[in-house]
Amino acid sequence: MFDFDPARFRPEDVERLAAQADDALGRLSASTEEMASLTATGEAADGLVKAAVDSSGRIKRIALNPRVMRMDSESLAEALIEAIGAAQDDARDRVQEMVAELMAATGLPAKVDTEAVLEKVDAIGDATRRRFDEHHDDLNEVRRTFP
Template identity: 35%
Template sequence: MADPIDPSGLGRLLSETMSALGQFGGGPQDDVVPPEGVGEAADGMVRAAVAPPGRVTALALDPRVMRMASESLAEEITRAVNGALADLQEKAAGAVPGQVDLGGLGDQLRRIQEDAGRQLTKFTDSLIEAQDRLARQGGK
């Protein structure tokens, strides 16, 4: 006779799989605030803020910069935006979790797959056995 089926076995395997995948993916993304890059130019009179995927979210100009030649002002705005993009890139690189042990994750998932195969085999064997018993009882 087959071993009794552990009804929580499949749920446990699913939980283990999700946990293993969570290690790879870094977990839920709902709580994550995207980084923001900030840059300044013209001695702080031009300030820019950017957010992924490279959008300018704010541009602040001190009224004194309006006295600058348009070419100079354009250069300072460009410098502030580029500084903000560099800051964003640095912050985004720092937000990436450490290296994932793909070999370890693969081993974990392989073990979970093997456990799931054994559980499904037990479940199928039990169903076949129950079907055979019902057929024998119906023949009497």
């Protein structure tokens, strides 16, 4: 989406890039609103136990068919866990789909290798610390030369 080439930058590119940024922000805003209003559902025990969660997986609603009262407490607990887990899985999958669609619409990669990014961030941090230590040593040397 953002086709920016600094070597061929022209003043009119600013307006085009601003329009592209506005479009991306509009899409992001719409996706954020859609995620905020998302309700995902899951069920267990042949539909006797139903759960609904929001986009972050927080439980919004649990519905129990009166026939669940015939279940023993352990079976009911397992059914609740299963229904909630299914709803959370549905929410996760739907949010991932929304993010992938948003990333594709903006021209950004849908998946990022977070481990590789973290390794690069660590490497940059290490290099920065080494440079800081070098400069610190240089400053100490300069201080020693002045009375």
